[in-house]
Amino acid sequence: MKIIATGIHKKFRQEWVFKALNYTFESGKSYAIVGQNGAGKSTLLKTLAQYSLPNKGTVEFEGVSENVNKQISFAAPYSELIEEFTLPELLSFLIEIDFLDARWDFNAFTSFINLRPSETKYIKNFSSGMRQKVKLGVALAADRPILCLDEPTSNLDEAAKNWFYKALESQRHKLILIASNEKAEIDLCTDSLAIADYKV
Numbered sequence: 001m002k003i004i005a006t007g008i009h010k011k012f013r014q015e016w017v018f019k020a021l022n023y024t025f026e027s028g029k030s031y032a033i034v035g036q037n038g039a040g041k042s043t044l045l046k047t048l049a050q051y052s053l054p055n056k057g058t059v060e061f062e063g064v065s066e067n068v069n070k071q072i073s074f075a076a077p078y079s080e081l082i083e084e085f086t087l088p089e090l091l092s093f094l095i096e097i098d099f100l101d102a103r104w105d106f107n108a109f110t111s112f113i114n115l116r117p118s119e120t121k122y123i124k125n126f127s128s129g130m131r132q133k134v135k136l137g138v139a140l141a142a143d144r145p146i147l148c149l150d151e152p153t154s155n156l157d158e159a160a161k162n163w164f165y166k167a168l169e170s171q172r173h174k175l176i177l178i179a180s181n182e183k184a185e186i187d188l189c190t191d192s193l194a195i196a197d198y199k200v
């Protein structure tokens, strides 16, 4: 599978975030999207995932015959969980809509993420680190060939970061995109794309 970005430009009002970006992303590789705060990392990630349209140019998925959304799992600080659910309810819902395989029941998932909240605790009452671990766990557990992660270790403690680094190793067959300015996250990737190279 490939994501092929051809001459993509993105702006908000009169402000260009990136221009003339040509890049091919392939399965089996991991790409760090790097740049300073406000450079456009999240915007590029969303554009590549086809959550946001470029003003000019195209993003194509090679080797995908059906709905491209079903090829992607995405986790970001701004992505949302269903706050009114408990974790068992969230997992049942994700299995019901075919986002997760049926084997991801509460026991399997909590042992995968190495975090076992009370089964009756609402997600709205999870701490920010618990929330982030659940988002990452869901994204990693989904059997989808493209993994998009924005600042994946934000709010994670050292043990949770190490869990993520290890969990990512089992995903190396996927096409992985990580938007980050954390050295440890960038170092996980095989390739790197600097937004600053696409400003003029």
Ligand SMILES: Nc1ncnc2c1ncn2[C@@H]1O[C@H](COP(=O)(O)OP(=O)(O)OP(=O)(O)O)[C@@H](O)[C@H]1O
Binding pocket: 012, 013, 017, 035, 036, 037, 038, 039, 040, 041, 042, 043, 044, 179, 181
């Ligand atoms: N929906 C929007 N409307 C207007 N401007 C936006 C919108 N989304 C992003 N921007 C602007 O686009 C630029 C890039 O934002 P983006 O969030 O992609 O940067 P980033 O590199 O991910 O930043 P950070 O490292 O701080 O998370 C910023 O100037 C931001 O204000």
